[in-house]
Amino acid sequence: MLLPDLSVWNTGFVVILLGAATYTDIRWRRIPNVLTLPAIGVGLLICGLTSGWQGLLLSVSGALLAPCLVSLMHGGRGPGMGDLKLAAAVGAFLGPVLGTVAMLLSMIVGGFLALGWVMREWGMFGHGRISSFVGRVYSFGRKTAPNPDEDVSRATIPYGVALAIGTLLTLVVCQWTGSESWFLCSVIGAATP
Numbered sequence: 650m651l652l653p654d655l656s657v658w659n660t661g662f663v664v665i666l667l668g669a670a671t672y673t674d675i676r677w678r679r680i681p682n683v684l685t686l687p688a689i690g691v692g693l694l695i696c697g698l699t700s701g702w703q704g705l706l707l708s709v710s711g712a713l714l715a716p717c718l719v720s721l722m723h724g725g726r727g728p729g730m731g732d733l734k735l736a737a738a739v740g741a742f743l744g745p746v747l748g749t750v751a752m753l754l755s756m757i758v759g760g761f762l763a764l765g766w767v768m769r770e771w772g773m774f775g776h777g778r779i780s781s782f783v784g785r786v787y788s789f790g791r792k793t794a795p796n797p798d799e800d801v802s803r804a805t806i807p808y809g810v811a812l813a814i815g816t817l818l819t820l821v822v823c824q825w826t827g828s829e830s831w832f833l834c835s836v837i838g839a840a841t842p
Contacts, residue, residue, distance in 0.1 A: 755815025
């Protein structure tokens, strides 16, 4: 058994958690502990009750692996602690295999969101300043002091949105294709030696 039981309870709690985390991350750029820490406990409890000790161990390993993946892929600089706790909650509900798939999809979605966010912040949409945008992208990696008049908080990207979209995509594919599908068989085949 490499996957916890994806029951209606698991899916429902994850969808509610992701909706609330997306709202708070967009509105205040925070994912509060009131959402994430109880969600980790509920994920452990549900997986333990529905799948026994094996489900509990899968839930614990998913809760530990998912934030490690997010942190490693960002070099420890990108996500905030709320994002990492949200990843742990998702891993607690989905386990290590589907949690890994959800985090990898979230990273891809996050890249596209970051590109769109940067293009919007730098005035690409509606102004048509392609040469200015290319110049800014070229100088993006250089260490320069921020302008004192510039609002630094606008430059942050709500990564909880990417985590929500990547996780929801994983859940939709799993629910749509079923447990005996090519998708889950290939994911499990890649996860086992």
